[in-house]
Amino acid sequence: MTELALPKIDKKTISRKDQIVSHLKKFTKDENVLSENEEIKPYETDGLAAYKQTPLAVVLPENTKEVSEILKFCNQENIKVIPRGAGTGLSGGALPLQDAILLGLGKFNKILEIDFENKCVVTQPGVTNLGITHAVQHKGYYYAPDPSSQLACSIGGNVAENSGGVHSLKYGTTTNNILGVEMVMMDGTITRIGGKTLDQEGYDLLGLVCGSEGLLGVITEVTVKILRKPQSVRAALIGFPTVEDGGNCVSDIISSGIVPAGMEMMDKALIDATDKFSKAGYPKDAEVLMIVELDGTKSEVDGLLNKVSEIAKKNNSNSMKLSNNEKERLAFWSGRKAAFPACGAMAPDYYCMDGSIPRGKLSLILKEINELSKKYNLAVANAFHAGDGNLHPLIMFDGSDKEQLRKTEEFGAEILKACVKHGGALTGEHGVGIEKRELMCESFNNDDIQQQLNIKNSLDEKNLLNPGKVYPILRKCAEEGRVHVHRGEEKFPDLPRF
């Protein structure tokens, strides 16, 4: 594990631990305050398992009033607070600090209202992403954003990270699919932003809070939009002999005016890895493989699928399968969804990167990644949400070799810098957290970052809420670690990651 600069430790707070713990018990039930080592150990890390730190104590409030009282107390007493949802985040956004209280929202696990008339669900933040869909699917509705961890990740965490997913190309990310939140500020103020109306008046605080990585407030309630399930969903599985052909096909599909529900791509290394792992039956002669999913009315989907196959043929596709039923469609996805565990089986460790690039630069960045792979002598497999230019290179290495770890981190940082150089972004959907914090100056200059810090400072004057995340501590560009999985010991090995 690489050394990571963290906010200065407040020894006074640590020395007051017993007093703080007993004070917290005034706000919530005794059993909701955890302070013994074996009790707090499960909270020492999130989905970015390379970094571990036990907090001073863990508090699991049961309602908004308790959250408010806890935050107000911590604000008065200068105690840092780390909010945490399900802890599945991949950028270390919920990494505790040794002098901080970890505020877990796990007990906020109820759906409060299913409102079909207003096409929304009001829920507590600890409910899982998929839990919302499960609650409304009997009437043919669903919640659109679908991060791969949707089985376990919480909707509150989704708001904090502005989570996307395979289908964000057509349906947007969390920010485009929520109507309102209830939030507690660091000083204990409870506020409601938005509600059941479209948009809101005044500053778009909902837009600001969504994706703010737990730095501006603690979400205690979320109102999400629900959509009617599309009538028909079909997919195409298309292989290409070269990376360029695949990249051009992505651009041509988008240029032709088609907006697929999802458009995924895998390179040769990943095709081989996943096929061995999941027996998905992927074509062996493809350099890149693409899954294009279309949804809508039946004839519309059939028509679009034909168009997609024509475009693919023009771009020299060397294999093509179109799904004719749900079983076939899911079979296309089975390999793609096994991408992460498949890489876990290939090497002792892998780092998962998350960057965005303009779609047209797909083949260029793949080439650059492959060149970097040779330079660092480390294998890499690539998965892309190609439709929206979001890439997840998986660098394979052996973490027990310190030199390899160092090289892996350098390799990863070079990939993200290349993304920015080509007009993309440091992170498409995993968030900055602690993971990409020091790379922020690749995207932003001092004035940009200062403006963001001014906002943070205006809402959390003492910088107590999730400090040390997102913004570089020393405001310098250093290379730090990524999602590090050692011997398959990912924090949530059962979750599909794609």
Next chain:
Amino acid sequence: MSTEEKKNSQISLDSEILSPSTENEVSEIVREIYSKQLPIEITGTGTKKSFGYNLQTAKKLSLSKLSGIIDYKKEELYIKVKAGTLIQDIEKILDENNQELAFEPIDFGYMINGQSNKGTIGGYVACNFAGSRRFKVGSVRDHILGFKGVNGKGDIIKSGGTVVKNVTGYDLSKLISGSFGTLVVLTEITLKVSPKKQSQITVIVYSDEIKKISNLFDKILSSSNEVSAATFIPEEPSHKNYEHTKNKIFKFNDLDQEGSFLAFRIEGDKRSIDERFKELKIELDLSNFKSSILDVHQSIPFWKKVNNLELFSGTKNNILRAVMPPAKCEAFNKFLNKNYKYYIDWCGSLFWIEVIDKDDEKINKIKKFVVENSGYLTIIKKSENFDFQDTLFTIDNTRLMISKKIKESFDPKKLFNPGRMYREL
């Protein structure tokens, strides 16, 4: 800035209207007004001047010279423009490439003085008022990929970029949308663009029954057949002070002019439109209504008229904009029906209301109803000599307190459009 530097500065604050032509000039001007504590009104072409409180600043900062398309990447689905670029120029180039701004910018020119004038993109983003397709595709803010601008100290700042998936830092593109120019002077905006649909039809359903209208809106909203716009145009009240324009504006071969009607739009390729219309006929029980269809040649101008508030063309009266939760559509529709000239867009969520009276009473009554029913209301046009005493926008105290802090973090001396949206900001 030292005295020597001030002497050498190219920027003069002598004229009443300051018209920078580069981002750096904007920054220099703001640094100057910051040091002199001189508030300014930020303007484009002035199409949205009537929105919010009138400003009394001595200086105006016009962005009209800061115009032009910087970068248009059709295949990447984005266009980057300078903030003072006219929307019509953006729409023209997109149209040539069979693309469009999916949020359907509203042409407020008709309401202001009876003529088309869409104004600048900067002004439009500052208001965040999306057109008829809003409930399907999102608002203006959902189509801003990134921006550059100058904050209240004169620093040039940016957020976002050109890619759709980007969670690097706070999403300030959302925050500046709808901020009415009170946070930054926008200089550059990157917009997400969408492919145009091949064709469209509009189905007209004739009914005066408010319950049935709400029922239809609900079924449309619940349908997976992707209706992209739905409006209710009621018969106008008989009151003599309302200009009766409905039949003049909505004059189409296939539109029967008698009574109120609901209209909805289906877009896509012809086969898909036919298929969806067939299904919608069953879903909405259209056999129980009198209905007609506007083909593509009538449908396009029909929605322009809806979207551009042509019903209120050249009006001298107050215009209110209210947004309600869909389930409150029926109650509010009842409240307004036959008493006001109004219509409903966004499939039952957006209400445009004309109020003739020059006193606060009626507006306050409407506002009370809206707020009590979890909606919000903005007075976007005030009749001449009408000084509305209450706030023009709705907000609660906690959000106002947070908003003040946000304002201070961008514009600590309250120089940009002071009091435009809320008197405290």
